[in-house]
Amino acid sequence: xxxxxxxxxxxxxxxxxxxxxxxxxxxxxxxxxxxxxxxxxxxxxxxxxxxxxxxxxxxxxxxxxxxxxxxxxxxxxxxxxxxxxxxxxxxxxxxxxxxxxxxxxxxxxxxxxxxxxxxxxxxxxxxxxxxxxxxxxxxxxxxxxxxxxxxxxxxxxxxxxxxxxxxxxxxxxxxxxxxxxxxxxxxxxxxxxxxxxxxxxxxxxxxxxxxxxxxxxxxxxxxxxxxxxxxxxxxxxxxxxxxxxxxxxxxxxxxxxxxxxxxxxxxxxxxxxxxxxxxxxxxxxxxxxxxxxxxxxxxxxxxxxxxxxxxxxxxxxxxxxxxxxxxxxxxxxxxxxxxxxxxxxxxxxxxxxxxxxxxxxxxxxxxxxxxxxxxxxxxxxxxxxxxxxxxxxxxxxxxxxxxxxxxxxxxxxxxxxxxxxxxxxxxxxxxxxxxxxxxxxxxxxxxxxxxxxxxxxxxxxxxxxxxxxxxxxx
Numbered sequence: 001x002x003x004x005x006x007x008x009x010x011x012x013x014x015x016x017x018x019x020x021x022x023x024x025x026x027x028x029x030x031x032x033x034x035x036x037x038x039x040x041x042x043x044x045x046x047x048x049x050x051x052x053x054x055x056x057x058x059x060x061x062x063x064x065x066x067x068x069x070x071x072x073x074x075x076x077x078x079x080x081x082x083x084x085x086x087x088x089x090x091x092x093x094x095x096x097x098x099x100x101x102x103x104x105x106x107x108x109x110x111x112x113x114x115x116x117x118x119x120x121x122x123x124x125x126x127x128x129x130x131x132x133x134x135x136x137x138x139x140x141x142x143x144x145x146x147x148x149x150x151x152x153x154x155x156x157x158x159x160x161x162x163x164x165x166x167x168x169x170x171x172x173x174x175x176x177x178x179x180x181x182x183x184x185x186x187x188x189x190x191x192x193x194x195x196x197x198x199x200x201x202x203x204x205x206x207x208x209x210x211x212x213x214x215x216x217x218x219x220x221x222x223x224x225x226x227x228x229x230x231x232x233x234x235x236x237x238x239x240x241x242x243x244x245x246x247x248x249x250x251x252x253x254x255x256x257x258x259x260x261x262x263x264x265x266x267x268x269x270x271x272x273x274x275x276x277x278x279x280x281x282x283x284x285x286x287x288x289x290x291x292x293x294x295x296x297x298x299x300x301x302x303x304x305x306x307x308x309x310x311x312x313x314x315x316x317x318x319x320x321x322x323x324x325x326x327x328x329x330x331x332x333x334x335x336x337x338x339x340x341x342x343x344x345x346x347x348x349x350x351x352x353x354x355x356x357x358x359x360x361x362x363x364x365x366x367x368x369x370x371x372x373x374x375x376x377x378x379x380x381x382x383x384x385x386x387x388x389x390x391x392x393x394x395x396x397x398x399x400x401x402x403x404x405x406x407x408x409x410x411x412x413x414x415x416x417x418x419x420x421x422x423x424x425x426x427x428x429x430x431x432x433x434x435x436x437x438x439x440x441x442x443x444x445x446x447x448x449x450x451x452x453x454x455x456x457x458x459x460x461x462x463x464x465x466x467x468x469x470x471x472x473x474x
């Protein structure tokens with residue numbers, strides 16, 4: 001293997017180098033606060049390296065593959081992780097440094113991201129399974145990272161048990177697909193897969209495992225409890241980075257590996273999309289805790305994403321990737337505000353946001369833009385994302401599904417506006433007092449807002465996604 005071929009894993013090698021440098025720093029550097037800033041700087045350098053031009057190709061006989069779309073998506077994940085790190089810096093300094101757990105947080109977080117890299121670059125089911133496991137196991141430790149809290153430990157147990165069940169089901173499905181095709185390579189499975197009962201059953205089991213990571217109904221039961229018990233930084237990471245990588249994997253396998261089973265998975269996605277949108281939105285209506293509120297909101301957003309997948313067209317592929325990028329910045333902005341308020345005041349309920357605009361107007365505006373984007377209100381990016389998703393489904397005649405999606409947008413608009421009403425129209429004698437955020441938190445929130453507006457209003461961004469999607473799925 002030449003060095004040029006080996007550099008096809010540039011993102012993985014660079015991130016592994018960051019992990020090793022932090023590990024060495026943990027051993028030899030006594031001032032742990034220095035490592036917090038060092039971790040962010042190293043990851044920013046890693047992200048910049050990811051944007052450098054590089055060749056595309058395959059490694060290990062096709063087990064690892066990369067192309068323009070994969071590089072683009074990894075870069076989007078990297079930018080999202082940078083925002084998570086910026087928003088988490090104060091929490092790490094205040095809560096983790098005194099327990100000497102700050103560097104371990106970075107090591108676990110970057111290990112999960114490394115697993116996601118291998119997930120999105122997988123060329124066979126074995127590499128995909130390894131990536132899923134590498135991404136899942138450290139995440140369970142992160143969910144239970146605040147070990148002194150009962151809810152955090154409970155969330156970690158629920159997550160790892162649910163993940164273990166989903167992994168077993170998915171692996172059982174892979175074994176069935178191997179039994180019918182005699183291969184685990186995506187290209188070979190796609191060429192030999194038939195509509196036999198065993199193949200269909202294998203697909204259903206495999207799909208169930210991936211649906212767990214995306215939080216599709218009925219595989220969503222872990223989501224709200226895990227988000228509520230986990231540290232807000234990890235809830236944000238699960239909701240955005242982990243979910244986005246799983247959406248990309250689902251998109252790739254449906255449109256390439258399981259294209260011959262399109263008549264099987266389209267009705268499945270149709271039913272799951274409706275159930276996911278309605279259950280996510282209806283349960284979000286009654287939530288008071290903001291982490292649970294955003295958890296059910298993220299479930300509903302996953303239902304909208306399925307509208308692009310069900311179309312089985314190039315437009316659907318493009319809109320799913322476009323919407324995933326929008327969703328990353330929108331949700332990170334919302335979680336950033338929740339984290340900032342929770343860290344400064346310990347308040348996490350929706351009622352606590354009453355009168356927020358009078359005391360902290362900038363935070364209120366950030367939350368307003370984030371919720372408007374999630375609701376799909378113009379001119380922010382979420383409007384364009386949902387519009388393109390609806391267009392993709394309507395182009396294939398799924399008018400009833402689009403109508404139900406519009407109904408759900410109306411429901412979601414109502415509960416998003418409940419938060420807006422509390423912030424801007426309600427008064428409170430016990431309002432959250434004015435406070436100043438750190439530079440890093442401000443920078444993380446600003447990056448999120450820039451992403452929300454640029455992705456929606458900068459048309460070359462969408463055109464670039466169209467070009468690389470056509471390059472892959474031509």
